[in-house]
Amino acid sequence: MAQEAVSEKAGAPVSDADRVADRLRQAIVAGEFAPRQRLIESDLIEMFGASRGAVRSALAVLAVEGLVERIRNRGARVRAVDLEEALEIVEIRAALESLCARRAAERVDEEGASRLRGIAEVMRRAVGEHDAEGYSEANRALHQAVLDISGARVAPDIVSRLRAQNVRYRIRLAMQPHRPAESLPEHLEIVEAICAQDPGRAAEAMQAHLRSVHRATKEYFTEARG
Amino acid sequence: MAQEAVSEKAGAPVSDADRVADRLRQAIVAGEFAPRQRLIESDLIEMFGASRGAVRSALAVLAVEGLVERIRNRGARVRAVDLEEALEIVEIRAALESLCARRAAERVDEEGASRLRGIAEVMRRAVGEHDAEGYSEANRALHQAVLDISGARVAPDIVSRLRAQNVRYRIRLAMQPHRPAESLPEHLEIVEAICAQDPGRAAEAMQAHLRSVHRATKEYFTEARG
């Protein structure tokens, strides 16, 4: 009997539908499709060289993930995330990622610690050189590393999906001139706490960091936009 | 332009694929399909009177939700949830539901309070009459009420999906003779804290309750099964 655990996350795409879903997800997260933009099936077929059924399954999947919305007989479009929802997502991430940070501190080994320290070094350099793009990428890498090191199986999936939903906000956040310098010490504290194998401190550090993200997001969108 | 917000959750099913997904999800959660049971497309077509494409999209959706797993050219089957994962799910629910309990305490109105008190009354009666089935249903209703009253939009969706995944464990838990009497005071504390509009107390009460669920789940499956 085939007893090997088959994860639909980890493994290679299983069908054309999965490939289309992956590429379309990436495109939406990267901002290649604007919020509320219509996603015409025939366009996607041509764009991805896939069949109708594959595209439709992919759209169904992305609808569940909250990246697109579908209306009967009117097709699919990129779902827009409003401020209220973006803030709630940050709150949820705070709860889940602090849980993962705690577990990461409990389980971290030398390999994980050096991975974290490496990312911390990249962050310090990026702040020094005012490299917003590099800092943003290191930020993503750090959060992902914590999820990986935690060894959790469910929470990382959920967090990944949530991140995909408010990545558009975060990108802008990291592009704020003062923001990297502001969040750097928070990130360093997370790394130190996990490397020190202090679960409580790691959880608190992650929560504090995401409280800061929450506040910054709120301020940016209530001040700059009204 | 059509500006109305269309939620794929709240609204009626949008296509045959959604209808199939809903019914299949319900059947899996209700235990009509056993874990690891194969889900043959032709069977589902006959069972639900839907087309091939609808069934395949539904399977893709349920795979994302974690209820089924698919292997290329070998089809889909009901995914089995092991103890480790069930425990992690309870941990995540603790984090998310305590967050919702906090918000519920902040926002609760008279209607919500009486809804909670009504459920509490049903729970007391069920324990008195040793009505395990009734208690289990009231338990579900209470957790759902907290999510509803919280007014949150994202967390309830996630929690619902997580509950769907470990409902098989929870059912057995509520059927343990001593379990309802054990969890009743925890549930009553949640209700009281929210009705008293005490956010911190509500969050702590929910967390304490799910810690208890976590411990009970662990004990049940390590003692009874080995």
Add this chain to the structure above:
DNA sequence: GTGAACAACATTGTTTACAATAATGCTTGC
């Protein structure tokens, strides 16, 4: 009797064509 090669079957993956629905633009009457 056992194991390997092979053939028949079951099932899934993909493509195509057809039907139904909503959006769009045009005509016509006023």
Add this chain to the structure above:
DNA sequence: GCAAGCATTATTGTAAACAATGTTGTTCAC
């Protein structure tokens, strides 16, 4: 000039056929 009704077009929803793959059972050599 404008609005209502109608025809057209664009797009999605559904169904059926075809191809590819994995599984199972059988045969045959040893």
